[in-house]
Structures are given as structure tokens and as C-alpha cells.
Amino acid sequence: MGTRKENERIEIRNGIIRMQIIGAIAALFLGLGIYGLYVAKGDAFHPLLNHQELVSAMLVVGIVLEIWHLSQLIPLLKQYAKFKQLSGM
Numbered sequence: 001m002g003t004r005k006e007n008e009r010i011e012i013r014n015g016i017i018r019m020q021i022i023g024a025i026a027a028l029f030l031g032l033g034i035y036g037l038y039v040a041k042g043d044a045f046h047p048l049l050n051h052q053e054l055v056s057a058m059l060v061v062g063i064v065l066e067i068w069h070l071s072q073l074i075p076l077l078k079q080y081a082k083f084k085q086l087s088g089m
Contacts, residue, residue, distance in 0.1 A: 005087060012080045019073040026069055029062030 036044055036055035044050050 005083075009080075009083060009087075012076060012083060015076050016073065016080065019069055019076060022065060023069040023073065026062050026065035029058045029065065033059035033062055 032049060033055050036049035040049055042050050048054055
């Protein structure tokens with residue numbers, strides 16, 4: 001059975017991992033959106049990336065997810081750094 005501090009550390013780390021997964025999804029959407037918009041020029045490796053409406057939607061979703069991801073991740077990282085400093089880890 002872990003202590004209260006150990007449980008708090010695990011909870012913060014799990015939150016950071018969750019945010020990193022969301023960040024990876026956002027980066028994937030942004031990357032595919034930029035590829036479909038600027039690189040593919042109608043000859044993408046997947047036919048869905050040739051539709052400008054879908055590519056634009058991917059970019060918007062990727063930007064919104066990335067902004068949300070960073071707004072959640074930065075406080076978690078600060079909290080984790082403060083926790084490590086106080087506990088001497």
C-alpha cells in the first residue's frame with residue numbers, strides 16, 4: 001500500500017502520460033493536415049487526404065487539441081517539478 005505522497009506522484013504521472021497521448025494525436029492530425037494541404041497536391045497516399053474540407057477540419061481539430069493539451073500539460077509538469085523538489089526525489 002502506497003503512501004499519500006506516492007499516490008499523488010502516481011496520479012500526476014498518469015495525468016502527464018494521458019496528456020502526452022492527446023498531444024500525439026494532435027500532432028498526428030496536424031501533420032496529416034499539413035501534408036494534405038501543402039505536400040500532397042491531390043496525390044496523397046490516402047484518398048481522404050485529397051479532400052480539402054477534411055484536411056482543413058483535421059488542422060482545426062489538431063490545433064484545438066494541441067492548445068488544450070498544452071494548457072493541461074504545463075500545470076501538471078509544474079506540479080510534478082514542485083512535488084519532486086519538495087520530496088527530494
